[in-house]
Amino acid sequence: MRVTVFGASGGIGRELVTQAIGRGDEVTAVIRSSSTADLPAEAEIVRVDAFDDPAALVPALDGRDAVLSGIGPRGRNDGPVAAPITAVIVEAMKQAGVPRIVAVSAAPVGPPPEHDAFVNKRVLMPLIGSILKPVYDDLDRMEQVLRASGLDWTVVRPPKLTAKPATGAYRTVVGANIGRAFSVSRADVASAMLDALGDPATVGQPVGIAN
Template structure:
């Protein structure tokens, strides 16, 4: 499988690249600074794109790919609409290049609290987190709106709080919503879930909750 990965030097994107290569995929890693991609592989091609606002240039990057994965997202409250801006350009490029499958990273608080969620999470923790990071989640909601309005075969993976721990491959998923009482997941396992979603037709045009 030929994959294009945006945000390939990020916390999740880097894991996507490594795991995809381990699976025998051919990977085009889209980066702003190639020096931040500390890996080489015969099946890995790095493409430097300084800005994700030229869809025509991006169409050439994604051309011939079987799927596109994006780990792009805001790193903090003051980063601005990073995810929605990048996804808008990626969708235009995919349409031009006739590539349909797209998997992106969103976040659990973008959707409603799942059935079975604890009262503490539902009434206290989730509202507080949503209030503190309201601009981040507004960006991710705008991104998911763009996906819903597109013709792409998308999946928006919604993890809770991200941690840096080794890959386990063992986590819970919920197609169409969130994972009840799921508070954390490793970035490596989010990457694993993104790659697994590529072969799961049930996740097409759906959010996918992931958590331990």
């Protein structure tokens, strides 16, 4: 498969590039011109000055089968990042004729599972959602952009991200968040995103993930 990874200089993006190459995919990694990224030599790196012009992204998408996006705000003061950049990516995908995208979102964007633990459902998630409200508002708008795009989209919603190695021992559920979800490694999130690319059941759906 020929894939383009946006946000390739971030933690999940680097994992997406590395793991996709390990699976035998042909990978184009898109990063800002000012970014530095320790990426595998097998990846084609495309540097972009700004993510406000779809036409500037089309060359990185021509002939590709799918897009993987690790783009998202790094903190509450980052400002809207995921939604505006994803809107530009969506338009570029339409121009290039690329139908499939899998993007990372976050568990607090979706409703808590009905049978989740009381503390998680009534205390922790509302507290986290309040503290990081600008971040989750941005990701919620990103999901709205994808739902309205007409593309074959999937969003993966992890809880707290860690830098631990890939375990392969994570839980996923299509269409909902996972109960008693506290953390998951960026490496496992990348693995789940790559798995979702070829899974028709995830098209047009959020995918909850946690260890």
